[in-house]
Amino acid sequence: MVEVTRFRRKFFGTGGSAVNGVIVAMSLLIYIGILALVWTYRQDANPILLIYLQTFLFTLLGPAMLHSSIAGERERRSWDFLLVAPVTHGQIVSGKLMGAAAAILACAAVLLLPIGIGALFYDRSHSYFGASSNGTSSFMFLWNLAMAELVSISWGFAVSAMTLLFSARCKRGFVALGTVLAIMVAALIVWPILISAAEVRSSEAGGILNFFHPFWTLAQIESANTSPSEDILWERMYGVPQIVTYIGMTLIFLYWTEKTLRFADGEVKFLPKHKDA
Amino acid sequence: MLEVKNLRKEYGGLTAVRGISFNLQPGDIFGFIGSNGAGKTTTIRMISTLLEPTSGTAVLNGADIRHDPMQVRRMLGYMPDFFGLYDDVKVWEYLDFFAAIYQVPARQRTQVIDNVLELTDLTVKKTAFVQSLSRGMQQRLCLARCLVHDPQLLLLDEPASGLDPRARAELKELIAELGRMGKIVIVSSHILPELADFCNTVGIIEKGELLACGPVGQIVQGLHAVRILRVRFLGANGDLRHFVEGRPHVKGVELAGDGELRVDFDSDENDQADLLKSIVDAGFKVIGFREEEADLEDVFLKLTTGAVQ
Numbered sequence: 001m002v003e004v005t006r007f008r009r010k011f012f013g014t015g016g017s018a019v020n021g022v023i024v025a026m027s028l029l030i031y032i033g034i035l036a037l038v039w040t041y042r043q044d045a046n047p048i049l050l051i052y053l054q055t056f057l058f059t060l061l062g063p064a065m066l067h068s069s070i071a072g073e074r075e076r077r078s079w080d081f082l083l084v085a086p087v088t089h090g091q092i093v094s095g096k097l098m099g100a101a102a103a104i105l106a107c108a109a110v111l112l113l114p115i116g117i118g119a120l121f122y123d124r125s126h127s128y129f130g131a132s133s134n135g136t137s138s139f140m141f142l143w144n145l146a147m148a149e150l151v152s153i154s155w156g157f158a159v160s161a162m163t164l165l166f167s168a169r170c171k172r173g174f175v176a177l178g179t180v181l182a183i184m185v186a187a188l189i190v191w192p193i194l195i196s197a198a199e200v201r202s203s204e205a206g207g208i209l210n211f212f213h214p215f216w217t218l219a220q221i222e223s224a225n226t227s228p229s230e231d232i233l234w235e236r237m238y239g240v241p242q243i244v245t246y247i248g249m250t251l252i253f254l255y256w257t258e259k260t261l262r263f264a265d266g267e268v269k270f271l272p273k274h275k276d277a
Numbered sequence: 278m279l280e281v282k283n284l285r286k287e288y289g290g291l292t293a294v295r296g297i298s299f300n301l302q303p304g305d306i307f308g309f310i311g312s313n314g315a316g317k318t319t320t321i322r323m324i325s326t327l328l329e330p331t332s333g334t335a336v337l338n339g340a341d342i343r344h345d346p347m348q349v350r351r352m353l354g355y356m357p358d359f360f361g362l363y364d365d366v367k368v369w370e371y372l373d374f375f376a377a378i379y380q381v382p383a384r385q386r387t388q389v390i391d392n393v394l395e396l397t398d399l400t401v402k403k404t405a406f407v408q409s410l411s412r413g414m415q416q417r418l419c420l421a422r423c424l425v426h427d428p429q430l431l432l433l434d435e436p437a438s439g440l441d442p443r444a445r446a447e448l449k450e451l452i453a454e455l456g457r458m459g460k461i462v463i464v465s466s467h468i469l470p471e472l473a474d475f476c477n478t479v480g481i482i483e484k485g486e487l488l489a490c491g492p493v494g495q496i497v498q499g500l501h502a503v504r505i506l507r508v509r510f511l512g513a514n515g516d517l518r519h520f521v522e523g524r525p526h527v528k529g530v531e532l533a534g535d536g537e538l539r540v541d542f543d544s545d546e547n548d549q550a551d552l553l554k555s556i557v558d559a560g561f562k563v564i565g566f567r568e569e570e571a572d573l574e575d576v577f578l579k580l581t582t583g584a585v586q
Contacts, residue, residue: 076361076362076363077357077359077360077361078361078362078363079361080327080355080357080361081355081361081375081422082378083327084325084326084327084350084353085350085375085378085379086348086350086351086378086379086380087378088347
């Protein structure tokens with residue numbers, strides 16, 4: 001929770017610098033704006049679009065919170081204090097991730113209000129893009145919404161765990177942040193552009209190539225809402241493989257991070273040269 | 278009780294610590310003295326379980342650093358020569374975080390934090406941000422962090438470095454108080470006169486080898502074959518010198534000027550008392566009689582070659 005407190009104070013503290021005040025005010029303004037917009041156009045406010053926005057936020061929130069969580073501890077040399085405490089490396093790593101997970105869940109809870117308004121009032125007889133369709137049943141709509149929410153949250157966890165790994169493996173926090181953001185840009189923007197440029201027309205091939213892409217998955221769920229398929233079971237499965245994969249990735253990244261920290265003597269190489277032996 | 282047994286650390290071809298052994302009892306304040314690169318920090322990091330020894334081990338109250346590091350960590354407080362404090366947290370939050378890590382029960386934490394803040398004289402700064410503290414206060418906060426779980430062993434690596442004289446004096450008093458509380462304290466420092474003030478045991482290390490270890494007086498005595506006595510008297514004449522030269526256990530006498538004799542004496546306090554009595558009985562007006570204080574700096578310089586800097 002110290003990580004959360006520090007992050008909150010750094011970016012959302014009201015008693016700190018003017019910059020913090022501006023960030024707090026802007027965040028509030030944006031949130032109120034979203035609420036007002038969703039309420040005004042509630043029949044057209046597709047809640048999955050808000051989950052797109054939430055997923056984008058999570059893509060940035062994890063790296064912002066965790067890029068310095070281990071590298072920064074080494075930089076400010078507080079790392080030794082954790083290593084001499086009676087906690088395992090696994091506990092340290094999972095504790096760091098829990099800080100980001102708490103922030104992600106809090107963010108998801110805050111966005112639940114506009115998403116809920118969308119879920120209640122959205123007119124499912126037309127799609128976001130204006131093409132009319134029959135729409136899916138209320139149950140399937142809510143199911144898909146829940147799947148989309150879980151895709152978004154599990155994606156946030158996976159990105160956070162990946163950030164933690166780079167924080168453990170990089171000497172400087174900003175190097176870890178840069179690396180993670182570069183990977184995000186490559187995976188979420190460059191890769192789809194390359195696929196598009198390669199003119200992959202088969203939907204199966206597109207599905208495989210974009211499997212890890214959270215926005216592609218959300219688009220699939222959205223299309224399941226507007227154009228329900230005959231195969232109900234398959235429709236219900238949209239997003240599940242990705243959720244499982246993201247959770248699996250989270251666990252793998254955590255394990256890898258913990259393995260990175262296991263080399264006790266290896267920690268020395270991260271520390272600035274010390275004049276004493 | 279801390280038993281350090283033949284502790285050794287090798288980095289590739291470099292041997293940083295070459296089989297160090299010593300024992301410490303509760304209440305001992307152990308001054309660890311050595312030049313830069315002598316192996317002090319490596320030894321302290323091995324005892325603190327931060328580094329795995331190449332061979333040898335240390336046992337703290339029955340818990341072995343190699344086989345039961347978690348148990349050892351519960352019993353030790355480690356303060357390196359850097360602060361490593363988090364910014365954007367308040368003093369009490371910082372201590373609360375470490376109290377939680379050390380599994381201090383939530384209901385006791387407030388009391389524990391208040392106690393360590395009082396001990397380190399930081400009560401007034403309880404709600405201050407860590408980064409707003411002065412260097413001396415940050416050092417004391419580091420020490421407070423080490424104390425939240427009531428450790429039995431404190432490893433303080435260069436605790437006085439960078440502190441002003443007042444902060445040093447306060448820290449010295451604090452460490453002495455911790456010794457009186459029955460904790461084993463290991464302090465490494467370059468400031469030898471300060472160590473001599475509050476350490477009851479010292480170890481001198483060079484090139485990874487422990488050259489001398491034991492009570493300060495014993496080490497000094499071990500180096501000096503004779504004790505040096507300073508005798509001040511009224512009336513300048515050489516009679517006293519001749520008189521003292523003929524007394525038992527006196528190995529040499531020298532006029533130090535200003536009415537003072539420097540006497541090389543090779544026996545204990547009882548014989549010193551007899552010598553004083555005989556001088557007074559002979560009618561000499563003695564106004565001062567003392568054994569020269571043990572000088573840790575002399576011992577250090579005599580034992581070490583300064584090969585590693």
